[in-house]
Amino acid sequence: MAWILRRIGVSLILAWLVASIVFMTLHLVPGDPAELLLSTGGIMPDPGAVAELRDRLGLNDPLLVQYGGFLRGLTRGDLGNSLIDDYPVLAEVALRLPRTLELIFAGAILAIVVALPAGTYAALHRGGAFDRVASGLAALLLAVPVFVVGTLLILMLAQWLRVMPAGGYVPFADNPGRHLALLALPALTIAKGLAAVLFRMTRASVLDALSRDHVRTARAKGLTPRGVLVRHVVRNALIPVLTVLGLHMGTLLGGTVLVEYVFNWPGLSTPLLRAVEARDYPMVVGIVLTISGLFLLINLIMDLLYAALDPRIRAA
Amino acid sequence: MTTLPRRSLLLAGATLPLLRRPARAQSTPDTLRFGLSAWPPNLQPWASTGASAGTVKLLIHRSLVSYDSQGELRGELAESWSHEDDGAWVFRLRRNAVFHNGEPVTADDIKWTLEQIAGERSTAYMRAQFQRVERIETPDAHTLRLVTKEPVATLPHWFGGYNMAMVWRKSAPNEPVGAGPYRLTGQERGSSLELTAFDRFYKPGLPRLKRIRFVVYADENLRAAALQSGDVDMIEYVPWQSMAAVESDPALKLDAVDGPFMDVLFNGTRGPFADARVRRAVAHAIRREDIVKTAFFGRGSPLEGVPIPRGTPWYDEQLAHGWNYDPARAKALLAEAGHPDGFQTTLLATAQFGMHKDTAEVVQQHLAAIGIQCELRLPDWSTRVSLGTRGQYEIAIHGTTAENNDPDGLSSVLDTTLSPSHGRSFGVQAPRTAALLAQGRAEFDPQKRVATYKDMQRAALEEVPMVGLAWRSQGYGMKRNVQGFANLPGALTTLSGTQLETAAFA
Numbered sequence: 001m002a003w004i005l006r007r008i009g010v011s012l013i014l015a016w017l018v019a020s021i022v023f024m025t026l027h028l029v030p031g032d033p034a035e036l037l038l039s040t041g042g043i044m045p046d047p048g049a050v051a052e053l054r055d056r057l058g059l060n061d062p063l064l065v066q067y068g069g070f071l072r073g074l075t076r077g078d079l080g081n082s083l084i085d086d087y088p089v090l091a092e093v094a095l096r097l098p099r100t101l102e103l104i105f106a107g108a109i110l111a112i113v114v115a116l117p118a119g120t121y122a123a124l125h126r127g128g129a130f131d132r133v134a135s136g137l138a139a140l141l142l143a144v145p146v147f148v149v150g151t152l153l154i155l156m157l158a159q160w161l162r163v164m165p166a167g168g169y170v171p172f173a174d175n176p177g178r179h180l181a182l183l184a185l186p187a188l189t190i191a192k193g194l195a196a197v198l199f200r201m202t203r204a205s206v207l208d209a210l211s212r213d214h215v216r217t218a219r220a221k222g223l224t225p226r227g228v229l230v231r232h233v234v235r236n237a238l239i240p241v242l243t244v245l246g247l248h249m250g251t252l253l254g255g256t257v258l259v260e261y262v263f264n265w266p267g268l269s270t271p272l273l274r275a276v277e278a279r280d281y282p283m284v285v286g287i288v289l290t291i292s293g294l295f296l297l298i299n300l301i302m303d304l305l306y307a308a309l310d311p312r313i314r315a316a
Numbered sequence: 317m318t319t320l321p322r323r324s325l326l327l328a329g330a331t332l333p334l335l336r337r338p339a340r341a342q343s344t345p346d347t348l349r350f351g352l353s354a355w356p357p358n359l360q361p362w363a364s365t366g367a368s369a370g371t372v373k374l375l376i377h378r379s380l381v382s383y384d385s386q387g388e389l390r391g392e393l394a395e396s397w398s399h400e401d402d403g404a405w406v407f408r409l410r411r412n413a414v415f416h417n418g419e420p421v422t423a424d425d426i427k428w429t430l431e432q433i434a435g436e437r438s439t440a441y442m443r444a445q446f447q448r449v450e451r452i453e454t455p456d457a458h459t460l461r462l463v464t465k466e467p468v469a470t471l472p473h474w475f476g477g478y479n480m481a482m483v484w485r486k487s488a489p490n491e492p493v494g495a496g497p498y499r500l501t502g503q504e505r506g507s508s509l510e511l512t513a514f515d516r517f518y519k520p521g522l523p524r525l526k527r528i529r530f531v532v533y534a535d536e537n538l539r540a541a542a543l544q545s546g547d548v549d550m551i552e553y554v555p556w557q558s559m560a561a562v563e564s565d566p567a568l569k570l571d572a573v574d575g576p577f578m579d580v581l582f583n584g585t586r587g588p589f590a591d592a593r594v595r596r597a598v599a600h601a602i603r604r605e606d607i608v609k610t611a612f613f614g615r616g617s618p619l620e621g622v623p624i625p626r627g628t629p630w631y632d633e634q635l636a637h638g639w640n641y642d643p644a645r646a647k648a649l650l651a652e653a654g655h656p657d658g659f660q661t662t663l664l665a666t667a668q669f670g671m672h673k674d675t676a677e678v679v680q681q682h683l684a685a686i687g688i689q690c691e692l693r694l695p696d697w698s699t700r701v702s703l704g705t706r707g708q709y710e711i712a713i714h715g716t717t718a719e720n721n722d723p724d725g726l727s728s729v730l731d732t733t734l735s736p737s738h739g740r741s742f743g744v745q746a747p748r749t750a751a752l753l754a755q756g757r758a759e760f761d762p763q764k765r766v767a768t769y770k771d772m773q774r775a776a777l778e779e780v781p782m783v784g785l786a787w788r789s790q791g792y793g794m795k796r797n798v799q800g801f802a803n804l805p806g807a808l809t810t811l812s813g814t815q816l817e818t819a820a821f822a
Contacts, residue, residue: 029699030702030703031701032701035705036697036701037357037363037365038363038364038365038441040366042576042714042717043716044728044739044740045441046441047737048443048444049438052439056437084358085357151537154538158542158545164545165545166542167533167538167547168533168542262535262538264534266507277668277697278357
């Protein structure tokens, strides 16, 4: 129990460190949010108006005072309001995080659905035509950046064939069909890298499992090939694949920026990008804190799970 | 073992019905779907937050005047205006205008609005201008008299921008009630805004479209793709590389004008660029066609003088080429200023916007040819703005638009006596240019104004408060059957939003 509390305490300290580092670095970078907002589009604002806006936003307070205010808000669970339109950061995160998660999960499901069977099949027919083509394709998919794939998909499916929308977002409740149509291309784009990784992992893992003694024994016992495959090969091969999948889900959370931008998917990374450009301090800190909080949470759960499985970790 | 591949194929096939789903949202004749280039940071009526916000604001709100498709001032909440002998500008308001809550638009509302704009705690874009108004009088409910501290011939233009919304005087602080042709009736934060026609708008029969749905496409290529694939009916800021495709598409049309421009700014407080001859050398050293070709895919035109649009009374063919490309002359000017072998310096631009970076690279090459070796500084836009305002640069690339097509609208670019700004040269001495701008602003006689502004151009060509580089094309792309919209000429292009009130599907 004490171990768990200590582990949670460490996570909270890490979250505080992340928030403080991001807060301080942001304020060190040149750029004045008030001046920037009023200069949108290369317009030259009146310095009086800029000074007034700075004052209104509390940007003239000493940095430590601003930091103190930020920490006080944090303890109440308040991430502050956007400097641009006074919208609560927490509400923005609550609105957009589910969309990013939806995109990641849709991408992951697509990747799993394609990669696991394909990887298994390639391993079973190692050196065959399918294996060679699929392995080559996987290498290609890994090598091509997501924005290239995304742009190509838009060019072919939206601009030439005109069978898919070019991008955007409609809430599921408003129009489920269009929601899914708009989800398809970005999810596919996200899925491509993950699918390639999972394909290779599955293939290697299945090959490894196939050469194990217990598989030979199972065959010798006279089990059907299908039974051996499902119960003894795939099940064992899945463990390393799931570990890789777990690791990559975390990376995807931070890696959707380009995909969301290219497809105009209003997830968490659009406001993050915009907030960095506009020096919208509370928004940047709030979103980074959310993402790192999720990372920490995943790590914490993993640690707790490992500990539950293996008592040796608790002692360490 | 043969069952697996079959199953994997089935699973892979499961995604196909999704792809076959009818992908495009159907267009309806009473709703225009408009692709915006940026999510409006906010829709505050008087603070400037960019042209995309401006387009939306022009539909929700109205000012006293706006511009017609020829770029001439026309009445909105004011039906006429005149300059009286006692020096006051008098605006007579139309009597049938009401705010969205049904309250009539009165002179008191206008007075209250102007007081907010000019107030001590104001963040309004036009704050400084309206602080030059000494008195606001309202002799009756439909007459407004403005007495300025010094004569201003261009005052009606002050009301033409998108940061001059007239607001009901009893509005709650964050809920301004406007009198425009549309009301904001819905939004999907960060991605779309829905405007619905206001049925008591003061112009009979307008607006023609029941709804305008703004959808944000920040990526310019996606915005163009959305137009081509039929996801939207119209887009702003057609990227230059897509203009040819929009023109050649039989279902689409392009309405483009040369409006904004690129220029070189100088830090005149130190180093070689304090000398006007060195600045003039820069002006003669750059082949503008290369910028138009490289940065704008040929969609623009060279600018070899002060940015006065062709076709206006102040335009002069000879003055417009006062900084023609002449490297020999540039070298001679450098030698005369004591730099026969050139010198090393830095050139500030931003990597965040391709047009700034591309322009900077062309300028760098041409300056190298006359011996000025520039090291490029390409920070993000925020840093670029900060460095510019604080004068932490030697020369810089900028892109902007004049306030309007009157030469007075160039004051913010040319008048270096104004406060430091990222869009103006820093500490450059150009006193005659500034004086002539002031003279033109105070002059009411049209003929004399033309003469004054030609003198101003001559002065600027010598004093070089900035160097014009290129006009860039600003285009709206739309379906061929979208009628009744016109891209306003020159600097007014960013104010074309008002034109959407007459837009409709043929």
